[in-house]
Amino acid sequence: MSLLGLIEELGELAHSHLKEQQGIRTSEDHVAKAKDAIGDIVIFLADYCNARVFNLALIIKETWEQVRKRDWKRDSKVGDVDLVELVAKALWNASSPPASWITLTYNEQVEWREMARAAIKVIK
Numbered sequence: 001m002s003l004l005g006l007i008e009e010l011g012e013l014a015h016s017h018l019k020e021q022q023g024i025r026t027s028e029d030h031v032a033k034a035k036d037a038i039g040d041i042v043i044f045l046a047d048y049c050n051a052r053v054f055n056l057a058l059i060i061k062e063t064w065e066q067v068r069k070r071d072w073k074r075d076s077k078v079g080d081v082d083l084v085e086l087v088a089k090a091l092w093n094a095s096s097p098p099a100s101w102i103t104l105t106y107n108e109q110v111e112w113r114e115m116a117r118a119a120i121k122v123i124k
Contacts, residue, residue, distance in 0.1 A: 002051060006044035013037035087116035 013034055020030035049056040088109070104112070 002044045002047035006041060006048060009037050009040040009044060013041065087119055088112040 016028075016030045016033035016037060019025045019028065020034070046056055048054075049059070089112075
């Protein structure tokens with residue numbers, strides 16, 4: 001049951017994120033809803049790991065060890081997603097009022113991608 005709860009809470013997180021980005025339903029506290037969903041996700045994930053007898057802390061530690069050793073230049077794709085594009089959007093979303101990435105001009109998107117490349121270098 002914890003897996004279904006995890007999925008449901010992930011949906012709530014996506015919903016609050018989307019509404020905040022779209023700038024709609026402004027009477028709702030999207031940030032508070034996102035934080036609540038994140039807390040619930042962690043709880044459901046911990047419960048799922050406990051039921052499966054997985055050590056969540058160890059899983060996180062081992063995964064982080066692999067991720068931090070990655071060659072982000074050589075492996076700039078995460079699945080089908082370009083890491084630079086992903087980081088650029090994350091940086092822009094974190095520092096900008098709710099709006100859509102696609103509303104930026106081409107040159108603005110290029111600037112954000114350059115900042116993302118610089119951030120990725122710092123992470124390495």
